[in-house]
Amino acid sequence: MSLNAERSYKMKLRDVENAFKYRRIPYPKRSVELIALLAISCTFFLFMHTNKLNSRLKEMEVKLQPSEFSALGLTGNHISGHDAGKHDDINTLHGTYQYLKSTGQLEYLDAAQLNNTPKADWDFIFYNRLEKTGSQSMTRLINRLGEENGFEAFRNIVRPAKTILHTEEDEQDLVDQLSQLPSPAVYVEHSNWVNFTKHEYPTPIYINMVRDPIQKVISAYYYQRHPLVFAQTLMRNPKKKMETKKFFDTSFNECVKQRMAPYCVFDSHNPYNGDWRRLSLHLCGNSEICTHFNSEVTMQITKMNVEREYAVVGSWEDTNVTLAVLEAYIPKYFSNARTVYYSDSEKFNINTVSHDTHLDEDVEAYLRSSFSFEIELYLFIMQRLYKQYIAAYKDEFPAL
Template sequence: MDHLFRQRRISVPKRTSELVALIAVSCTLFLFLHTRDLSTKLRRMEGRLNDDVTAFNHLTDRMPTERTEHAFASAQEYKEALEAIRRHTGAERSKPQRTLEAEPEESQQEEQEYLDELLVPEPWELNNTARAGTEILFFNRVPKVGSQTFMELLRRLSNRNRFGFHRDTVQRVETIRLAPADQQALASIVTSYEPPASYIKHVCYTNFTRMGFPSPIYVNVVRDPVERVISWYYYVRAPWYYVERKRAFPDLPLPDPAWLKKDFETCVLSGDRECRYVEGETHEGIGDHRRQTLFFCGHEPQCTPFNSVEALQRAKRVVEQQYAVVGVLEDMNSTLLALEKYVPRFFKGALNLYWDQLNTFNRINRNAFKPPVSEAVKQIVRANFTREIEFYEFCKQRLHMQLRALRDPTITVPTPRSRRRRAQKNRV
């Protein structure tokens, strides 16, 4: 009897089993649709973050011209383009009013912020300091990015944090790109100092490991490319600049007074050779340091054409793979915070030191002879600095990503969403 009872099957109503099967299929379908939707949104966010060109076009209000590459082969063609740009800047008609896009719902905002947070890497993924082969800081400073201020800051920090401070001597002609033998000599000089030490010089990125030397800790600073060339334009025309140069090199000839009096706006609007910034040029005949990417791309000939795609991509790759921190002059707080967090051996206490002695730092290399430049003229210049601006925006995003990766609630940095909002407001 017990045997028969054990063999007996418990019957389940047919409708109940169908209901269970339906619930199982429904749950599976729901999970599939939800997962697919989330994957699509993640891919969309990743695409937006990685598409630097699209991000740049969204952040800047580029004015249309008949040349998509914004490079002009002749002076006449350049002047024709200037006339077209002037018409678009409001000389003949006013710019159409833009309106802000409707703000998304609160739930969509929270979802977007959550997706943004998922894409933030861990700090170790962005910390190239640990990959250095020696405890020597190499600041291959870009001109006119506040590098004199950072150099003085490093000098004062060297006393507090106990590391050696070294810099290149003032030269009659600053050589940025070096021949292979000179690169070898530079690497030998830098690595000869007793660690921990710092070395500062105006020079392109130099690959130490390729020449058999340990890699230093690379740091640098960038600045808005157009503001930077304007700053350089008036820097080399400042009276005190030539006083300092004559003291160092008494036999230097004085420049033409007409050249000294030429203002930047006239230089641009007249199509002057000095202010044309033609894409693809490898030799501009004057040392105006228009190529900020050159200091990150390297010494190779492929890095010399102005505003080129290859120089841009090389510079981006070097920044990601080699530089501990690339700061942004316009965002000093984020720059000093990142330096403190990612290169603490050298920059511990940098933020407090800078703000405590702000009056001293603000007087360094301040040019009282630099007049304001109109936004219309700046926009004309920006048309030929597309990839230089893209590189600047790339460095800015990387800097903010480094701070976000720390996940420190006391640190406030712009998120991708807040940057998009500011871009929309600026375009109104």
């Protein structure tokens, strides 16, 4: 092929290529309008969806800051030391409200999200009460409310002695027996938390009461040394040895100073639980890890269990808040609880033993160190209780 012929051929190819490149394909006018409308619609919906996602992310950022298992995004360790000045009353109702407000969480606080009662598959309350938390007072109140609100209350037979953990067979036997009870009803027993679904039974409504861990163990110390209580213990368990006069006469303060074993040695290696020092145990369950005293791992497991499973964990240390939360979150059982309680509050204050609560500085320092994670768990539970109260009643107390 000659040079001129080759150039002519290449020009023809380029002309054909350009013809295809720039050729316009005609579309009907209506189709063009439809495509334009679809493009505008997609752009609009993408904008709206992105804006909504951005709002949700901000909301979740507020709700989830910064600890997975902390009722307010703070743990007991976060509110100690130099932070105490910033949140000096964080563990009160007012302090909790102010913290939620200042961090933007108050706006998104929703009682429905804090209420585990609707998650229950069984119209039945399992109150696995902790010792020395006023559980007999709560049991008496429950009995009285049962008469008013139309449910039955049951309580276990007091056993001479029992192990710190229940076996799977023990758990199975318990849930089998409870399944025979009528509904609606409340069952009360000193027991560790039981996972009913693991035994193929519906989930009940879980409730409990707590108390400051140090005050709880002081109360237990003097309670067990009360002559009448000790005599009753001997009657239930004849094999129990008689104690010396020193056992009854030594104050708790002096007992701790002398580190009298096993009663007043509060380290994590001491297996003693005769004073029910393990606040986490009943709320944790029957796994071996739940027996560990003042353990961070046990504390975190228990926090998660309280958050996910318990409808309400209250305290007589804040009676009005506790009863108000029970009324709001479990109304079928606790409707009118405050009216009933305050109509004759002395009637519900039972099984109390007066005792000296004074602690020397070195004793208190030792106990606070020994109970550090138990105290953090207690504060977490109280913060959760206050949060539930604020969510349910925040429109009723503008003064806060």
